[in-house]
Amino acid sequence: MSKIIVAATPVAGHTGPLLRIAGHLSGLGHEVVFLGGARFAAQVAAEGCRFQALPAAADFDDRDFAASFPERELVPAGPARLGWDAMHIFGDPAPVQLAALHELLVSFPATVAIHDSLFLGGAALALGRKPGDRPAVVAIGTFPVMVGSRDTAPFGPGLPPPVDETERAQYAALAGQFAERGRPVTEYVRQCFAAAGVELPAGERPRVLTEAADHFLQLTVPGFEYPRSDLPANVRFIGALPIPASKGDRLPSWWPELEQAGAQGRKVVVVTQGTVANGDLTALVVPTLRALAGREDLLVIAATARHDGEQLLAAELPQLPANARAAGYVPFDALLPHADVLVSNGGYGGVHTALGHGVPLVIAAESEDKPEVAARVAWSGTGINLRTGRPSTEDLAAAVDEVLGRPSYRRRALALCAELARHRAPAAIADLVDEIG
Known part of the structure; x- marks a missing residue:
């Protein structure tokens, strides 16, 4: 060793x-x-x-x-x-x-x-x-x-x-x-x-x-x-690192509704601003909820990735739309298998996690390396690049409809999912360590 x-x-x-x-x-x-x-x-x-x-x-x-x-x-x-x-x-x-x-x-x-x-x-x-x-x-x-x-x-x-x-x-x-x-x-x-x-x-x-x-x-x-x-x-x-599997994490009370959404003919849209740039939820989470409000064909999940996320969201949006549900921390390995599209600000790890589940994307990015991540999402055909970190509700609604309505986005996301599955990053790193000795 x-x-x-x-x-x-x-x-x-x-x-x-x-x-x-x-x-x-x-x-x-x-x-x-x-x-x-x-x-x-x-x-x-x-x-x-x-x-x-x-x-x-x-x-x-x-x-x-x-x-x-x-x-x-x-x-x-x-x-x-x-x-x-x-x-x-x-x-x-x-x-x-x-x-x-x-x-x-x-x-x-x-x-x-x-x-x-x-x-x-x-x-x-x-x-x-x-x-x-x-x-x-x-x-x-x-x-x-x-x-x-x-x-x-x-x-x-x-x-x-x-x-x-x-x-x-x-x-x-x-x-x-x-x-x-x-x-x-x-x-x-x-x-x-x-x-x-x-x-x-x-x-x-x-x-x-x-x-x-x-x-x-x-x-x-x-x-x-x-x-x-x-x-x-x-x-x-070498592929992406798998996110750790959830270990007895407490699921939100609305979880059964999420599990039944597909059988009820509802598409699931997940929106998140990741784990760092999530202090101002008016950048992406709030406008996404507003853009998709009133849509009975959609269940919209706001994953704030903060312990106080629901309180922050309530300060900006006191009344959640009827088709929206919110949470602080929610295990993405359990959430993404139910998702039909992820709306995100383009974190590299989060995008790969979505693609690892075959989920197409809508990306709103403007800081750090995120515009480059968004450009690769568009280039790979796995989603839409909105080219801004603060998109309008109209652009968000149109992008979500485009991704949900055009099967090519899901097909490309599934193709990337299969490619990621063929690469085992942890094993590749361990093999290299063994080669070095």
């Missing part, structure tokens, strides 16, 4: 997948130490792993970005905020992350270090020491592939791949503009690595960071990622 370090940025969307990986490897008998945010200590213990907290200088509470990073709120969503995040959320902690890894390796001489791909201390470890003098470094891609390519548009605005040489040339010019605007970001990240005593190689930043790892395992399948003839050789698609 191997000694393994698993390290994650202290953000739920990054930590969650790495926790599942750590738990799977621990369950196989490997000795695993999880290096992560303090708020996840209990979850790490539940996975049977030893927990090591990140130093305070590299830790923060992602449930309140405004408190941890007040300057971030002044940066507009889109490329500007992606650049700010690259510098301050992911770049600034890199020296502290690397120091924490070095300190941990003194007492725990791991043969494998697994990290989410934006835990830049992992890339610094790979670049700063020769393979024989460090663990094998395995990066996990928990968001769409960022690496630039002659076969895609620049990452960020959610543009589909080029359809002809004219568009390819336009994208190449746009990529040049993006590279010039992103030069200060790259230089800032380079200085963060220098502060850690590591030289960041020249080149496109996402490609350099991707190629730094000995192995880069992307949590998706080829059917959900744009083809690239120049993808780095160390990248491999």
Whole structure:
């Protein structure tokens, strides 16, 4: 059995997948130490792993970005905020992350270090020491592939791949503009690595960071990622991680109604804003409930993913529509088999969970990597991209009707479901650990 370090940025969307990986490897008998945010200590213990907290200088509470990073709120969503995040959320902690890894390796001489791909201390470890003098470094891609390519548009605005040489040339010019605007970001990240005593190689930043790892395992399948003839050789698609099965979770009182909806000829629409951007339910949950109100042919489930979600929803919508039901936390592995469409803000993990159940999507996204996720939903034919994080009720109603009324969306979602089923991400990671030895 191997000694393994698993390290994650202290953000739920990054930590969650790495926790599942750590738990799977621990369950196989490997000795695993999880290096992560303090708020996840209990979850790490539940996975049977030893927990090591990140130093305070590299830790923060992602449930309140405004408190941890007040300057971030002044940066507009889109490329500007992606650049700010690259510098301050992911770049600034890199020296502290690397120091924490070095300190941990003194007492725990791991043969494998697994990290989410934006835990830049992992890339610094790979670049700063020769393979024989460090663990094998395995990066996990928990968001769409960022690496630039002659076969895609620049990452960020959610543009589909080029359809002809004219568009390819336009994208190449746009990529040049993006590279010039992103030069200060790259230089800032380079200085963060220098502060850690590591030289960041020249080149496109996402490609350099991707190629730094000995192995880069992307949590998706080829059917959900744009083809690239120049993808780095160390990248491999391994499928999505299954969400943990619910263990005796208490189901809402309206659950029997959900189970009977299909037999009654009603379609089930689930709406969620995920587990992070769910503080303002007027962005997507409330307008979806209003858009579909009065529809006796639909049962609409608002999954707020918050303990106080029903109270937040009631503050904005005191009277739920007659066809709507709401809940705080609800087990998605039990909910999605009943769903006919998921309305979502485009979280990478949540979209893959829906596709893993063959559920087509309506995506309303505008922040972080979510526009790129939404673009891939549209490109793969598994749903509709509304191209905004605050859609109108009219657009929401039309999109839900389009997905429910056109069988191709369900067929494509089922095809992705089958492709995901053919990839067993936990087994692929465990096999790689065994190969490394």
